[in-house]
Amino acid sequence: MKKIHIVAIIMIILAIGVLFMASNDIATYSSFSEAVASGKKVKVAGQLIKEKEMYYNPEKDPNYFSFYLRDVEGLEKKVVLLGAKPQDFELSEQVVLTGKINGEDFVASEMLLKCPSKYKDEEEFLMIQEG
Amino acid sequence: MKEIQYIGEHLIFGQIGHFLIVLAFVASLFSAISYFMATQKRNTNQFTTWRAMGRLGFVVHGISIMTAIAIIFHIMLNKYYEYSYVFQHVSEDLPFKYIFSAFWEGQEGSFLLWMFWHIILGVILIFSAKKWESPVLFCIAGIQFFIGTMILGLHFGDLKIGSSPMVLFRDTAALPLFAKEDYVLQLAQFADGLNPLLQNYWMTIHPPTLFLGFASTIVPFSYAVAGLWTKDHKEWLSPALKWALFSGFILGTGILMGGAWAYEALSFGGYWAWDPVENTSLVPWLIMIAGVHTNLISKSTGYSIKTTYLFYLLSFILIVYSTTLTRSGVLGDTSVHAFTEMGLENQLLIFILACVFGSIFMMIKGFPSVPYPEKEETFFSKEFWMFTGSLVLLFSSILITFTTSIPVYNKVASLFNYDLGLTSPLEPITHYNKYQLWIAVFIGLLSGVGQYLRYREFNIKGRAKKIWIHVGVCSVLAIALSYLTTLWIEVNAWQHLLMMFFAYFTIFANLDVLLTFTKWNKHQLPSFLAHAGFGIMVIGILASGLNQKHISTNPFAQRGLLPDDMLGKNVLLIKDSPMHINGYKVTYTGDSIVDNMRYFKVNYQKIDKMGNTYEEFNLTPNALYNSKFTKIAAYNPSTKRYLTKDIFSHIAGLPPGESDIEEAKAKEDSLNYRMIDIRIGEELLFKDTLQITPDSAYVKVFKAVVTEINKDPEHEEYKKEAGDLALGLKMKISFIEKPEEIYEVEPMIVVRSSLIYHYPAQINEIALKIKLTEKTLSEVFKTETELGYQNFDFTREQSINFNGYKITFEGFDKETKHPDYIEEEGDIAVSAVMRVEKDGFDGSAKPVYLIRDNSPFNLKDQIQEEGFHFRFTKIDPSTGKISMSIAQQAPAKDFQFAVAANSYRSDYIVLEAIEFPGINLFWIGTIMMMLGFLVALLLRSSKKVA
Incomplete structure (x- = not known):
């Protein structure tokens, strides 16, 4: 057998091993109840509840922003983001959070917003037209 | 229809x-x-x-x-x-x-x-x-x-x-x-x-460069197809190599520009975030580089032709894969900058499948005829090390693609009605870094040692000793430099130390080979630039990535129970109030507007242990407003560059009223204004009750004094126009618990073409907002009917007594110079000179009588100080007798202002500031790598290819 083949085989075995390890990092979405049960850092996706309070008062604490999220199971929970309120947060619909339960609240360290920003103006436009 | x-x-x-x-x-x-x-x-x-x-x-x-x-x-x-x-x-x-x-x-x-x-x-x-x-x-x-x-x-x-x-x-x-x-x-x-976010020069240069990079991968791909098709497996290698170098250069530059854009102009806080869109353009580049290496091997030795085919075919396929991912909407959940769905999914799928199956077909047809040397390469041949390096790059690509493709697994599963619900790792950056650091270690090792070796080396013995000595010296130097580096930046994990060691090792080895083995041979230069550049880049990544430090954490506001990544990243800076954070005295000193940008000037002073400032600079992060100036579209950072580090800062937030006009209105509406009557010179106390909890309240008492009426007031937002009726009240306000702090303010009200404009005064320190009411306006500017004019007839030089004043009609002035009078042809205009005297006071007014188009008009004149109003209503030309309406307005005394307590501050910014040490190493390293490709390309193009 050629050395190159040996190297290739070692690489393949290594690759399978590492990919197997890497796959452990792949996360699945959790619900709030699972987050409570596990107490670990999880990813939660849900809908922003626009009717409920979104609190950000930088004069008190520039790293505290809270809002309410409804997860896939329909459970509502107060979410605390330890950071500034993102620009145009109100326009978001789907929110993906990384964080964990702390007391009653879900404390998020990362947040990804899905906002229909691309078509936002068009919606406005349609509203103007219909109104 | x-x-x-x-x-x-x-x-x-x-x-x-x-x-x-x-x-x-x-x-x-x-x-x-x-x-x-x-x-x-x-x-x-x-x-x-x-x-x-x-x-x-x-x-x-x-x-x-x-x-x-x-x-x-x-x-x-x-x-x-x-x-x-x-x-x-x-x-x-x-x-x-x-x-x-x-x-x-x-x-x-x-x-x-x-x-x-x-x-x-x-x-x-x-x-x-x-x-x-x-x-x-x-x-x-x-x-x-x-x-x-x-x-x-x-x-x-x-x-x-x-x-x-x-x-x-x-x-x-x-x-x-x-x-x-x-x-x-x-x-x-x-x-x-x-999109305002995209309105900068990066958007002008990054996409065309990146797309040229994408497009360039088609050439090596096409040459590979051509080689397999015509079964001329050797001759295509030369032109393909040049195009692959071109592709490596342009695609690499395009990707780097993206990183530079993210770092310099967007508030991403870094140059690389392992975002799927970034990953899927990096991977084809890595494969292209792997292809360049196997192409070099096959040109010099005849080995690795099949792998070269594979890499060039794969590189373009991965470009198509990248296009499919970013444009089909699959990435929606995991990437910040993917396109939205446009119904092109099926077409994209057909496109990529055509490329994949076409390539497989070509390889099946062509591979059997690919020649390879009889003799096996030896362990100490250059080709062996280069080939292994290419496999490492492939390995890196597989790992990156594996994780980036998570949304694809979901999509595929959903086609079979199965919901996997998978998502990218909780800590994506940590995830990618922990595997890719091994790639860096191996590349460092292979690219360092590989330089000493020769192609088709079948007898290493004669050179072995010399090589071992050189490798040994480079290792010692790398250890020494690694140690020195740890004095500068913190590197704790052994994996990172290893990574740093091999980065230094390849830098020294490449330099050594260039200087001592090849004696500045220009053909060694590209390899030196690319590999030493890689090493320098790795050091830069370690320095800026591991040691990036938030300046903007307020040590006093930390919630001690939380882990590090949950500590606050932002600080609130109130205008002109310095804040001491992490060795800096940071002060927000003011803002200015240029076009749609609002620049916030932030002063940084570096303070030594004695409290002395030894370094000072200003940064101006800005907020970009939309075209109608109603809302902030984006925040752009501002960076102080040093040789050894960058101080990067951007605005994380502004007072609600400053970032969005609608919110400003909502805030204003939520304020509870109370009307307060006050006389000039009077000291007045007023209270405000602040509800703290439903059961407890806090009563604040304030003191107000009106010192002066100002009919020519100034305000930074007010631009005076002719015909304006402007009024300001000079007031002194203090909070009773801090009587020594007196705030002198001047709220304003303006009437312009029968609309009323308010220019309130905001006292941030005590959260008070004061505006004048219309009652104050009508108190000062009485209407004509309210004035109560009285009629008097005068002959020349006649005086009357009015409210204790002596008023004399002194005569006519033919030169009518009334401010409201604009002469027209056929006007007959005359003004009367009315003199008003009282002990110590002597003033005159010149009201105008005017006949225009056979109709009489009059233009009133006033003596502001004593409140006199004159109207010249009639004239008898035969006798010279005139009629004058005279009114004296009592000086305004009763004013009213509206006050809202607990108003929102508008004079602060929320700032995030990060120190990136060694970031220039990253840029220098990556630019060297790109130069490596460019120089290689130029050298190969200047050579007449047989």
């Missing part, structure tokens, strides 16, 4: 444009088929005919696409909003310089940009590829055919093929507006324009 005859549309451009796109599509197919036949019949006399047809097809294709692009620019520049693409990407206020950015902002435009580069490359290849022209151009024309389907915009029943940039807005949506025949005129005000 009656057809509406629309007016103001420019349909001809759309019709021509659409025709050209279809023509280009057909021509690319024609060209591909002809070139296919030309390749098949390359050894017959039909060859030249087929090739001529192929060329013709490609030229028609190229001209059509170029003209279509020109037409799109034409309709964009002329702002024909009836076209959907124009409506979505252009707006009235879009500066000309951003028209290119607007063009490639959308999917259709970026497809056209990609095709544009393919055409340019194709034309160059028609002239330069010689015997390779037919198979190479077959590939390019074929790929153009597939990309062409994306912009076709043809409908067959329910089947929609592609999305055309020429589509009319009224064909995309059924809006009531389209019932009007002149709807076009109304579109301008709604046009979206270019």
Whole structure:
């Protein structure tokens, strides 16, 4: 057998091993109840509840922003983001959070917003037209 | 239904444009088929005919696409909003310089940009590829055919093929507006324009570079296909290598520009975030680099030809994969900058499957005839180490793609009605870094040691000792430098130390080989630049990544129970109040507006242990407002650059009222104003009750004094105009618990063409907002009827007594100089000089009597100080007797102001500031790598290839 083949085989075995390890990092979405049960850092996706309070008062604490999220199971929970309120947060619909339960609240360290920003103006436009 | 005859549309451009796109599509197919036949019949006399047809097809294709692009620019520049693409990407206020950015902002435009580069490359290849022209151009024309389907915009029943940039807005949506025949005129005000985030020069240079990079991968791909097809497995290697170097250079530069944009102009807080969109353009580059290495091996030794084929085919396929991921909407959940779904998924899928199966087919057909040397390469040959390095790059690509493709697994599972619900790792950056650091370790090792070795080395013995000594010295140097580096930056994990060691090792080894082994041979230069650059880049990544430090954490506000990543990253800076954070004294000193940008000046002073400032600089992070100035569209950072580190800062938030006009209004509406009556000179106390909890309240007492009425007040937002009635009240306000702090304010009210404007005074320190009421206005500016004029008749030099004043009619002044009087022809105007005297006071007024068009008018005059109003109402020319209406207004004393306590501060910013040490190493390293490709390309191009 050629050395190159040996190297290739070692690489393949290594690759399978590492990919197997890497796959452990792949996360699945959790619900709030699972987050409570596990107490670990999880990813939660849900809908922003626009009717409920979104609190950000930088004069008190520039790293505290809270809002309410409804997860896939329909459970509502107060979410605390330890950071500034993102620009145009109100326009978001789907929110993906990384964080964990702390007391009653879900404390998020990362947040990804899905906002229909691309078509936002068009919606406005349609509203103007219909109104 | 009656057809509406629309007016103001420019349909001809759309019709021509659409025709050209279809023509280009057909021509690319024609060209591909002809070139296919030309390749098949390359050894017959039909060859030249087929090739001529192929060329013709490609030229028609190229001209059509170029003209279509020109037409799109034409309709964009002329702002024909009836076209959907124009409506979505252009707006009235879009500066000309951003028209290119607007063009490639959308999917259709970026497809056209990609095709544009393919055409340019194709034309160059028609002239330069010689015997390779037919198979190479077959590939390019074929790929153009597939990309062409994306912009076709043809409908067959329910089947929609592609999305055309020429589509009319009224064909995309059924809006009531389209019932009007002149709807076009109304579109301008709604046009979206270019996303303000993208309105900077990076958007002008990054996409075309990146797309040229994407497009360039087609050339090595096509040469690989050509080699497999013609079974001429050796000769294609030379031209392919040059194009692969070109691709490595341009694609790498394009990716880097993206990183530089993210770092410099966007508030991403870094140059690389392992975002899927970034990853999927990095991976084809890595594979291209792997291909360059195996290509070098195969040119020098004859080994690795198959792997070279594989890498070049794979690189382009991965570009198509990247396109599919970013444009199909699959990434939606995991990436910040993917396109939205446009119904192109199936077409993209067919495209990539065609590339994959086409490549597999070619390899099956071609591989059996690939030659390879009888003798096996030895362990200490250069080719062995280079080949292993290529496999490491492949390995890196597999790992990155594995995680980036998570959304794809979900998508595939969902096709089988199975919901996997997988998502990217909780800590994506940690995840990628922990595997990729091993890649860096191996690359460092292989690229360092590999330099000392020779191709086709079958007898290392004679050189072994020398090499061991050199490797040993480089290792010692690397250990020493690694140690010194740990004095500068914190590197704790052993994996990172190892990574740093090998980075230094490859830097020294490459330098050593360049200087001592090859004695400055210019052909060693590209390799040196690329590999030493890689090492320097790795050090830069370690320094800036591991040691990036938030300056903006307030040590006093930390919630001690939380882990590190949950500590606050932002600080609140109140205007002119310095804050001491992490060795800096940071002060927000003010803001200024230039166009749509609002710049916030932040002063940084470095403080030593004694409390002395030894270094000072200003940064001006800014907020970009939308075109109507009602809302902030984006925050842009500002960075202080040192040789050894960067201080990066951006605005994380502004007071609600400053970032959004609607919020400002909501805040103003939520304020609870109370009316307070006050007299001039009077000291008045007023209270405010602050509800803390439902059961407890806190009563604040304030003191107010009005010191002066100002009829010529000034305010930074007020620009005086003729005819304004402006009033300011000078007041002194204090909070009773801190009586020594007196705030002198001057709220203002202005009447301009019968509208009232308020200029309130905001006292941030005690959260008070004060505005004047209309009662104050009417108190100071009484209406004519309220004044109570009395009539008097005067003869010249006659005096009367009025309220204790002596008023004398001193005579006429023919030179009428009344401020409100504008002379017209035929006017008969005269002013009376009225003198008013009282002990110590002596003043005069000149009211005007005027006959214009046979009608009498009068223009009043006043003596402001004593409140006198004069109206010259009648004149008897025969006797010289006049009638004068006189009123004296009592000085205004009773004022009213409205006060809102607990008003919102408007004088602060929320700032994030990060220190990136060693970031310049990253840029230097990456630029060196790119130079490596460029120099290699230039050296190989200058050499006359046999």
